[in-house]
Amino acid sequence: MSVGIRHDDLRRRNRAMVIAAVRLAGRPSRTEIAATTGLSHSTISAISSDLISEGILAEGKPSEAGALKRGRPQVGLGLNPEAAAVMTVVLSLNFLSVAVIDYAGQVISEEQRRLDTLTMSREALIGECVAIVRRRLEDPDIDVRSVARIALAIQGITDTDARAMLWSPITPQTDIAFADILEAEFGIPATMENDCNMMAVALRWRDPERYRDDFIAILLSHGIGMGLVLKGELFTGTHSSGGEFGHMIHRPNGALCRCGRRGCVEAYAGNYAIWRNAKQLGEDSEPVADVSDAQMRALAATARERDGPEREAYRKAGEALGYGLGSLFALIDPAPVAMVGVSAAAFDLIEPALREAIAQTAGGQHSKSISFDTEPNELPLIREGCAMRALTFVDQEIFAPGAQARAGGAGKNVA
Amino acid sequence: MSVGIRHDDLRRRNRAMVIAAVRLAGRPSRTEIAATTGLSHSTISAISSDLISEGILAEGKPSEAGALKRGRPQVGLGLNPEAAAVMTVVLSLNFLSVAVIDYAGQVISEEQRRLDTLTMSREALIGECVAIVRRRLEDPDIDVRSVARIALAIQGITDTDARAMLWSPITPQTDIAFADILEAEFGIPATMENDCNMMAVALRWRDPERYRDDFIAILLSHGIGMGLVLKGELFTGTHSSGGEFGHMIHRPNGALCRCGRRGCVEAYAGNYAIWRNAKQLGEDSEPVADVSDAQMRALAATARERDGPEREAYRKAGEALGYGLGSLFALIDPAPVAMVGVSAAAFDLIEPALREAIAQTAGGQHSKSISFDTEPNELPLIREGCAMRALTFVDQEIFAPGAQARAGGAGKNVA
DNA sequence: CTCTATTTTTTCGAGCCTCGAAAAAACACT
DNA sequence: AGTGTTTTTTCGAGGCTCGAAAAAATAGAG
Structure with missing residues (x-):
């Protein structure tokens, strides 16, 4: 009630x-x-x-x-820029990036750091995050007391309450309650967000004309992620960050996915899957841990140059994405799509098969009118999304505080 | 804004x-x-x-x-039962059913009628609906002026504004603005709802314990439909009634679906698909127009009796539903499911393969905890849903009227 | 340079609404 | 009949928004 x-x-x-x-x-x-x-x-x-x-x-x-x-x-x-400040922490594969942003949205301090996230221990990973936040807070340009909120983003699954990372491809560690850890350490309220959701939030601020009430942000990277805005609200799962588009089933019992299951969209369209198909390693071969952006760009260049396994690999990726989007569109009706990440730069190789596949589906009834936009660089987008998320929190919960303790789900998920 | x-x-x-x-x-x-x-x-x-x-x-x-x-x-x-009354009109295959309900929710007048919806002309179909509504309004027990709202439900796709039926399997006619037609005829505000959405609304009122904030109602009938409630709100598409679960893609280029496309979930799990497989007609054979409930029950009885094509047909249906649900659960996280319609009575034949399939998917991580409920009779559920939808409209828009003409999307879709 | 027209912003009283505290009402129990 | 308990109503206080009018700030006309 x-x-x-x-x-x-x-x-x-x-x-x-x-x-x-x-x-x-x-x-x-x-x-x-x-x-x-x-x-x-x-x-x-x-x-x-x-x-x-x-x-x-x-x-x-x-x-x-x-x-x-x-x-x-x-x-x-x-x-007023000095009214408050927020902090963003983006944790991605082998990379940690932090920024302090004033209330008007300007970056006032930042730091980035290479890590070996895949092999780090749990303690080391947490330690690095805490340490980098502490260093930024000690920056003489920053008034610690003004920092009102920290927003973290990570690839993978986070819980509904935005407190913890449950699972992430960038580390073997699971269930790290980053939000709680940072809150305990610094006494600043924090949230743990999903990277693709933050991409969607950022797109909405960047281009409110195109990305208004309904749109889809898809991350084409090592894995496949999605941020979804429906009716003006960020869509999240009922228990987790939700929207695991990459793990919708493309072909029952199909190619081996990084998640251990078979036939997921990601097992055809993730970087490792494109790589695997391009190198003709077979769909059952173990997904490689990482393919560099440079390697992917080289692959795309080859695919553009000649018709061969590389081109076929991108075709298969397009097909999987197309059928996946078709199924998604059957559920939510078509909406504008933003393709983000290194493989978005190869979208020319992906698009034909994608459009062909989507036209075969119920969601593709108006496939001509479905429009795609590409943005090869996901990191700035994620950072912006975190910043806006943290700032709107300050706007609403700190500068317009109210009867929080009341019953009912007050905290709507406005993107 | x-x-x-x-x-x-x-x-x-x-x-x-x-x-x-x-x-x-x-x-x-x-x-x-x-x-x-x-x-x-x-x-x-x-x-x-x-x-x-x-x-x-x-x-x-x-x-x-x-x-x-x-x-x-x-x-x-x-x-106060006499405060107002509402009317429900449920249009299903070869069947038209109308009821007048008082403000407290009690049926005060009803009428049902067999039709041949598949062959009727557009005019005849509209005419029958108008005529049956008129007869009920002329019922001496009814005070016409008290009827404050009409809610229609139909299988198929309706538009977001709940004004028109866009497409329905029960008739070859398309784009009939039933809501506008009835409003013009009787001067009573009307809406055109999707049948599965009304099932979901009804379930929520029937069993608020189980069906509260997140659940799925799936209609297993000639076609496959879905009503979805997420975070306490009825989920609808951005342009249409949405939630075309039956037309998510199960197998690219797979069995022929009634919609003309290939590989939809419905092409494996709809009554016609089960029938086709049980009779070994081949996946490319044209879907039959209608299979009676009695025929389906006989099919299920045979399948329970002996291992043969009938049992295999139900297994395939379960597999398609399972992978479909798995993909859906990847997007929205697992939630309680209600299986409604004649094939829900054969859920014992469907469930094993369904659970096996769902366990292969990301959404099936906690497949054991996903619970299914069955309800073989969809009609009463749809009628109840319509009634509640119409009554809550009266509650909110007539008895608590306000600044409607204001900007912004006031009309939230509360189930 | 003064006056007028125009647009934005503030001021002020009126009208509602909700709230808390206290009073009134309606019953069970002794 | 009196006492205790719970529900419901009453009443004044405090807030909020609104419309109308006033005040403020400027461009353009004469």
């Missing part, structure tokens, strides 16, 4: 709405905010004067008023 | 919440309502006295107070 709205929730929600409007629009005037939120000018005036006096928003210089019109000029409201 | 909350929305939402609490609980006291909604006693008192004076709620007789306790006895609040 959902819960009633109490009188004190009103102001809280409208505060959150004003902050969200400012984050989305950049430097809107009060009048613009009133228009987008549907609230009256008086209300916006009251709320924004509160927010300004609390140091959350700041009025823009009158000089930047933009186009000069008749009448009293609008004064733009912006996020 | 989401929209702010205005002051007048407050009362409206809390009114809706109180009505919903009463519908859910049956005859709750004001104190119970205060507890479930989280609102104060004073607020509940004020709202319920409004609702009573408007004739929406009614106080129960003090006699039915139930267990006698010390202190002032609770007075139960119930829905």
Whole structure:
């Protein structure tokens, strides 16, 4: 049973709405905010004067008023960069990357580090993460007290509550409650997010025109991941981060997948699968641990050059992705797709077979209208997504705090 | 951009919440309502006295107070049956069924009719629906003015706005805007719903313990349909009623499906597919138009009796459903499943292969814990779902009306 | 340079809504 | 009949949003 709205929730929600409007629009005037939120000018005036006096928003210089019109000029409201800061931690294969971001979204400090994630012990892995966070917090440019939130992202499966990594291809370790660990260590609230979900969040901020209410971000990397936004909300599983597109079944009893099962989409479209097929190692051969981006680019170059096993490998990848998307589209109806990751750079090799396969499916009824976009570089996207996720948390839970302890599932998963 | 909350929305939402609490609980006291909604006693008192004076709620007789306790006895609040009425229209293969239901959910008038939906013209089909609705409205027991909503359900695909049937297996006709037609004819707001979605809605009301926030209703009938509830909300596609589980791809280029494509789950698990396999007609043979329930029951009996093509047909159905569910579970995580329809009565023949298949998939990691329930009779379920859908519409949109014309997507799809 | 038209923002009182505390109501038990 | 207990209503206080009007800030006209 959902819960009633109490009188004190009103102001809280409208505060959150004003902050969200400012984050989305950049430097809107009060009048613009009133228009987008549907609230009256008086209300916006009251709320924004509160927010300004609390140091959350700041009025823009009158000089930047933009186009000069008749009448009293609008004064733009912006996020005060010093209101808070957040931290992003992205853990990917052999690579750890951290950034501190101010409240307005600008990076103010960062650090990156190569690791050997596949062979590290549990303690070493946790230790590296804690150490790199500590170093950034000790940066003299940073006011530790202003850091209000840490968002981690990792490839693999995380739990619904965004507390722990349950399983990840980048390490043999399982069930590490990174969020709890960092919270205990630094006393800063933290969440553990799935990398593809963060890609989706970032795409939504980068290009709200194209990626608005319904879209799909697919990571074409060593493994195949997906971030899905439906009806404006990030879609997550009921128990885990969900959306394991790569492990939908393409062919029952088919090629051996890294997950140990057979016939998953990933077993045809993951880097290791393309590699395996290109080298004609057979579908039962053990997936190799890692194929470098350079090797994949070389493979794609060969495939473009001549018709051979390389080209066939990409064709098979396209077929698997196409049937998988077809099945997905049967469930959710077609939506724009962003292909991200190193193999997205080879999408020209993948697309024909993909489109052919999708046209064979119920979801492909309007296959011509399904559009694909590519972005070879996933890391910046994941980082941006983490930043936005952490910042919107601050917007809503810290700067518009309310009756959290109440019953019901208040924490909607807004992308 | 989401929209702010205005002051007048407050009362409206809390009114809706109180009505919903009463519908859910049956005859709750004001104190119970205060507890479930989280609102104060004073607020509940004020709202319920409004609702009573408007004739929406009614106080129960003090006699039915139930267990006698010390202190002032609770007075139960119930829905006033005469506050309104709704109508359900269920259109299924060769069968049309209509019922009028009072505000408390009791059937007050009904009518059923055999038709030959597969051969009827568009005009005849629409005409029959309009005529049967008119007859029920002319029933002397019914006060026409009290009928506040009509909910239609049909097998097949409906549009997102619940206005039209886009495609249905029960008729060659397509794109009939039943909701608009009935609204124009009778001036009563109507919606066109997908049958499996209504099954899911009904299950939620029938057994809220089991079917709460996440579950799946699968119709095993001539075709395969699905109603899906995720995070407490009925899941619909972005453009259509969505959830075309039966047309996920089981085997690329596999058996011929009724939809004209190949390898869909339905092409292995629909009645016609089981029939085709049992009769060894070959996977490319044209799907028969209809197999009677009696024929299916006979088939199941034979399959139980001896190991032969009949048993193998059910095994193949189980395999297709299992891999399909496995792929679905990869996306949404495992959830309780209700198998509905005539082949649900043969679930004993289906289950072993289904479980074996699902165990091969990522979604089947905890396959032992995935539980299935069966309900051979889909019609009553669909009817109930329609009734609840129509009644909750009345609850929310008519008895707690508000600033509808505002921007943003107010109409959440609560199951 | 002053005045007017225009647009944005703030101010102010009115009207609701919810809440907590206290009172009233309605019964069981002694 | 009196006491204790639980439910329901009443009442004043405090907040919030809204509309209308006022104030502020500027461009353009004369």
